[in-house]
Amino acid sequence: xRPISYARAASVDEAIAAVRADGGGAFLAGGTTxxxxxxxxxxxxxxLVDINDLPLSGVDELPDGGLRIGALTRMSDLAQAxxxxxxxxxxxxxxxxxxxxxxxxxxxxxxxxxxxxxxxYFRDAASPCNKRDPGSGCAALSGFNRGHAVLGTSDxxxxxxxxxxxxxxxxxxxxxxxxxxxxERAIAVDDFFLLPGDxxxxxxxxxxxxxxxxxxxxxxxxxxxxxxxxxRDRESYEFALASVAAALRVEDGAIAGVRxxxxxxxxxxxxxxxxxxxxIGRPAEPASFAExxxxxxxxxxTRPLNAFKVELARRAIVRALxxxxxxxxxxxREAR
Ligand SMILES: Cc1cc2nc3c(=O)[nH]c(=O)nc-3n(C[C@H](O)[C@H](O)[C@H](O)COP(=O)(O)OP(=O)(O)OC[C@H]3O[C@@H](n4cnc5c(N)ncnc54)[C@H](O)[C@@H]3O)c2cc1C
Ligand code: SF4
Numbered sequence: 102x103r104p105i106s107y108a109r110a111a112s113v114d115e116a117i118a119a120v121r122a123d124g125g126g127a128f129l130a131g132g133t134t135x136x137x138x139x140x141x142x143x144x145x146x147x148x149l150v151d152i153n154d155l156p157l158s159g160v161d162e163l164p165d166g167g168l169r170i171g172a173l174t175r176m177s178d179l180a181q182a183x184x185x186x187x188x189x190x191x192x193x194x195x196x197x198x199x200x201x202x203x204x205x206x207x208x209x210x211x212x213x214x215x216x217x218x219x220x221x222y223f224r225d226a227a228s229p230c231n232k233r234d235p236g237s238g239c240a241a242l243s244g245f246n247r248g249h250a251v252l253g254t255s256d257x258x259x260x261x262x263x264x265x266x267x268x269x270x271x272x273x274x275x276x277x278x279x280x281x282x283x284x285e286r287a288i289a290v291d292d293f294f295l296l297p298g299d300x301x302x303x304x305x306x307x308x309x310x311x312x313x314x315x316x317x318x319x320x321x322x323x324x325x326x327x328x329x330x331x332x333r334d335r336e337s338y339e340f341a342l343a344s345v346a347a348a349l350r351v352e353d354g355a356i357a358g359v360r361x362x363x364x365x366x367x368x369x370x371x372x373x374x375x376x377x378x379x380x381i382g383r384p385a386e387p388a389s390f391a392e393x394x395x396x397x398x399x400x401x402x403t404r405p406l407n408a409f410k411v412e413l414a415r416r417a418i419v420r421a422l423x424x425x426x427x428x429x430x431x432x433x434r435e436a437r
Pocket of ligand 2: 218220221222223229230231232233238239240241242257258259260301
């Protein structure tokens with residue numbers, strides 16, 4: 102038995118101060134990750150500071166066309182917000198394809214970005230795992246690594262980043278807003294997720310007691326024609342083996358703008374910038390998409406059990422961009 106204290110914070114400052122004051126303190130939002138890990142002895146907080154009473158819920162449509170999403174907004178509420186379904190379908194679809202309806206009703210946006218990896222060796226609390234117990238080794242390197250990453254890996258950790266939402270947010274250059282002991286910070290979502298390198302225990306740049314208060318999505322007109330495609334072992338309630346968040350603008354048959362990010366294949370939500378650069382100005386056709394995917398995935402480091410992910414990701418990219426191209430063709434010109 103390990104004693105755990107529980108406190109309910111009445112203000113943002115109170116929540117930050119309470120976690121700061123205890124090196125074993127942690128925020129508790131929907132609890133859908135934190136409580137699982139606690140039960141499995143993977144995390145051992147001494148104090149849980151419940152942040153559910155804080156006024157950090159809601160989705161505001163900003164005058165410039167962007168969004169401000171409160172950190173305590175539930176996944177299900179964000180997925181249904183009119184500004185999201187209309188202007189950012191890739192975000193709505195990424196949310197709806199994640200977890201289950203019950204989980205989405207509990208899980209928050211801040212918690213989603215801070216969720217921990219699903220690597221079985223991390224979660225069994227017994228195997229060598231550099232992320233859970235730095236320096237102990239990585240059981241996945243020679244173990245069952247079918248679900249593990251092929252991009253952004255290191256010799257210390259190959260776990261995939263589990264969030265679907267984060268992949269969509271990376272594609273639209275979202276910004277994570279935080280408040281902590283040092284004041285407020287705005288962190289580009291691309292910089293929020295850290296590659297494992299030789300410090301896989303560090304997953305994001307948050308200080309102890311630093312609270313995510315909101316996520317801002319800049320105006321992104323191209324995202325009106327966007328999609329999130331997810332391949333997994335079963336139709337629901339499952340994490341991605343490969344996923345793609347994509348947005349596309351086609352003018353006179355050529356690609357005038359593109360956003361592409363990958364999930365399920367990398368240690369962080371992966372912005373496919375090589376593919377994006379290749380595609381600009383090329384014909385919007387499957388051959389271009391396949392070539393771009395090949396360039397992005399050329400640096401993949403595979404293992405016998407997860408080598409299939411390279412082909413799966415390539416096909417996912419081609420499918421997503423082909424679907425968006427076909428949808429553009431069937432739209433009236435003035436709506437493109
Ligand atoms: C069975 C199952 C299937 C799932 N499938 C998917 C899936 O397919 N796709 C997907 O994307 N996700 C999936 N998830 C993960 C789920 O989306 C996350 O568990 C959830 O989003 C976490 O949010 P929460 O509010 O419950 O966080 P909590 O569990 O409360 O917290 C998670 C972590 O975030 C920290 N935290 C929470 N809020 C803040 C904040 N505002 N600032 C700083 N730190 C904070 C906590 O201290 C904790 O470390 C699944 C989960 C389960 C259990
Ligand atoms: S892949 Fe990462 S999380 Fe999994 S065992 Fe290795 S170090 Fe731990």
